[in-house]
Amino acid sequence: MNKPPKRIVAAAGDLLFTVKITDAAKRAGLEVDFVKTDKELLEKAKLQPALILLDLTFAGVQPLKVIGKLKGDSEMKRVPLIAYVPPEQGQLKQKAHEAGCNMVLTRAALSQNLPQLLKRHTEQP
Secondary structure, three states, rough: OOOOOOOEEEEEHHHHHHHHHHHHHHHHHOEEEEHHHOHHHHHHHHOOEEEEEEEOOOOOOOHHHHHHHHOOOOOHOOOOEEEEEOOOHHHHHHHHHOOOOOOEEEEEHHHHHHHHHHHHHOOOO
């Protein structure tokens, strides 16, 4: 019996990253739910996706607020959360770590390592 594909949730405002995430997820056999608001992100997170990807500069969400809500909830805090940010936004990167984000990468690092990150965070041990 075939299992349904695992899902990831992504809040990405940049078309280039939307395409990169979609392509990498497809190659990994994953479905992607792209969200545009905090509310959508929190609703999708309650469904226990395999991973959440969050663009810290995406205007559709308040990233630090949503990280706090995700990591403050006993059910949703188990979902791995990887955020990414432009390299010149070091202070935002630090604040995301402090808010409870599992991993914060530069955009370039995410782009370069996305296939491996998806594999690592979505495969069963």
